[in-house]
Amino acid sequence: MKEGFRQAMAWLHTWAGLLFGWLLFAIFLTGTLAYFKDEISHWMQPEIPARSVSAETSLTLAQNYLQQHAAGASRWLIDLPDARDPGLTVRWQQAPANPGERGRFEAKTLDAQTGAEVQGRDSMGGEFFYRFHFQLQMPYPWGRWLSTIAAMVMFVALITGIITHKKIFKDFFTFRPRKGQRSWLDGHNAVGVLVLPFHLMITYSSLVIFMSMVMPASIVASYGSDVRKFYDEVFPASKTPERADVAAPLAAMAPLLNKASEQWSGGHTARLSVSNPGDANATVVLSRAGDRVVHDFGRAVTFNGVSGQMLGSTPEQPLAMAVGGAFYGLHMGHFAGSVLRWLYFICGLAGTAMIGTGLVIWLGKRQLKHAKSGVMPFELRLVEVLNIASMAGLVSAVAVFFLANRLLPVALAERADWEVNAFFMAWGLSVLHAMLRPGHKAWVEQLVFGAALFVAVPLINALTTPWNLGVALMQGDWALAGFDLTCLATGLFLAWAAWKMQRAGNTVSVKKPRRETPRPITLEQGV
C-alpha cells in the first residue's frame, strides 16, 4: 500500500512540477530580485540623490506638493524616505467613477530636500520585479489569482516532493557532481531539502497573503454582505469616517510624526495615508516602518486631519492576526538588514534553482529514450523550448531591462513602459530562438548571450552615466557598486554554465538503463 502511495505522489510531483514549473520559475526569479528592489531602483534612477533629510522636512514638502497638485483627491499616500529607499514618494487616488471600483492612482517621486519633482529618468525600477512576481503583468485581479494558484501548486509539489524523497535523511548531505542525471537529481534534492524551511515559508505565506481574495467563504459566512466590516476589524486603522462634505484646511502633518513615535516607543513612521484631504472629516493614518518580523497590519496611529487630535491607536493585535502578520512579515523581509537580505536572496535563488533543475530533470529522463532515434516527439520538443525560453531567456530579459534603462533616451515619452516592453520583447525573442535552433545549441547560445548582456550592464553604465563602478566604490555607494558587481558575477556564472553545457554536449553520454526492458508505470490500474 505504501509503495502505491509513494508512486502516486511521485506522479503528482512530476506533473504539477512540469505544468507550473515555467511560471513558478519566473515568479521565484523576479520575487528573489524584488528583495533588492530598492537597490535596483537606486541603480535605475541614479539621479535621485541619496541624501539624509529629516522626516519632518520631507513630510512638509510632500504635503505642500500634494496641496498644490492633488487637492481634490480622495486619498493621499506619502512614503517617507528610509535607509534603503532615499525617494520621497507621493501618490494620490481620485475618487472612483463608480462605487466599488478602484480609483485611479497617480504617483510622483519628489526630491526629499527640495520637494520638487525629481528630474530623474522615468523608470519602474525594482518595483517592476516586485509587482510582476505576483501580478504577472496581467490586469487586476487575474494576475494575482494565477500567481496564487501557482503558489498552491507549488505547495503540493513541495509536499509531494518530501513524501517521494525516500532517503531524505540518508541523502541529506549527498551531492555527487559529474555523474550526469544523478548529479542533477542530487542538486535538485539539495537545494530543495537544505533550504526547505524557506521554501515552505515563502509558499504558504504567499497563500495567506491573498487568502481574503481566494478563500472568501469564511468572510461571507460570517459577515454576509457587510464585507467592509471585516476589513475594518482586521485593519482597524483603515476605518476612516465618511466625507463630511464640509471644506476644512488640513493641518500641518509634521508634528504628528513625534506623536506617533511616542505611541510606538520610538518606532518610526514609514507611510502616511490621508483620507479626504481638505474635508472636515479628513483623517491621517501613520503606519509604522517595517522593522519587526511579525507585521502588525493594525498598528497604526490615526489622527483627525483638521484638529490633529489622535483618534485612535490600535491595541496589540490578536493571535490570529499576528500569525497572518508573521507570514506577511517573513515573506516580505522588510525587517532584514543587509546580511539577512543577502540570505533571503540566496534562499530565493535556491528555490529558483530547485524549480529549474526539476524542469531539466523532467526532460532529461525522457530525452534518453529518444537519443538514438534523433527525432523528438512534439511534446518533448515543446518542453525543451519552454525550458530554454523560461530560464535562459528570462535571465537574458532581466539584463535587457537593465540595459534599456541605460540606453533609452532620458527624455523619451513613456520611458518606463518602454523598459518593460524591452524586457518582454527580449523574452519573446528567446522563445523564437529556442523554437528555431536545436535544443542543445539553443541553450549554449542563449547562455552565452545572457552572459554577454550581463557583463555589458556595468560597462554600458560606465559609458552612459557618471555613476560607474569606480565612482560608486569611491563614494561608498554600496547599492550601486553591489549592483554592478552582481551583474558581473551573474555574467561570469552564465558564461561558466554555457561552457559546461558545451562540453557536456560534445561527449556522448548515454546511461545504460539498469534493466533492459524498463517498465513504465502509470497512475491508474490498467483496464
Next chain:
Amino acid sequence: MLLHMRIFIINIDRLGFGFSAGRFSFQGRNMKGKLATLPMSYRLAVTSRVLAAVFGGYLVAALASVTLTLWLPLSRAEAVVTGMTISFLVYLVAVLWCFACRTAWSAWVGLLVPSVILATISGAARGLGLA
C-alpha cells in the same frame, strides 16, 4: 515529421525514486521499444482526479474554513482569519487524497462525504445561533 498524439508515460524506474513497481503496473502494453498510447479510460480517470482535486478540493477547503470560522470560540474577525489560514492545509490533504486513493470514483466520494459533513456542521452552527 510525424506528429503522434501521445500521453507521457512515466517511467518510475528512470525517475530513480528507488521503489519497485507497485500495484499500479499497467497491463497490455507494447514492450517493443515503442511507446504505447494510453487508453481513453486512463485519460478520463486522470482528468476526473484532477477535476476532483482542483474543484472538489476547493469546496472541501472552503467548507472547512467556514466550519472553523463558525465554531471557533474567537471574535468574528479572528475566527475568519484563522479559518482562512488553515484552509490551505485542508486543500492540500484533499489534493493528495484525490491522487492517492484507489480509483477516480473514490476521489470524488472521499471529497463529497467530508463536504456534506462539514456543511451540516456549519449549518448546525447557524441553526444554534453561533454565527
Next chain:
Amino acid sequence: MLLALLLTYAGFTALCLSMPRHHDELLSRKPSTRRRQGLKLAGWFLLGLSLWAAVSANGWSFGLVDWFAVLMLSALALVLLLPYRPRLALALAGVSLLASPVAAWAQC
C-alpha cells in the same frame, strides 16, 4: 549571527560524519558505534547551542529567523564543499569550533 553560523556549521559536519558513508568518504574508515553515537550527540548539541546563541543575541522573533537562515546557509555550504573540497570542509568545521568561544565572547 556569526556565533550561530559557526555552531550550525560545526554541528552539521558532526552529523554528517556520524553517517558511515560520509565518515568513510571523509576519514577513510567506518566509524565505530560509539563514535557514531558521539558524533550524533555532538551534532545535535551544537545545533541546539546555535539556536540558543541566535535567540540570546536578538530575541525570539529575530533570533529564530537568524537561526533558520544560518542553518540553511551552513547546510548548503557544507554540502557544496564536501564533493569538491572535503578537507577544507572538515578544516572549516574545526576552525568554527575553535573560533566559537571568541565569537561568543564578542557577542555577549
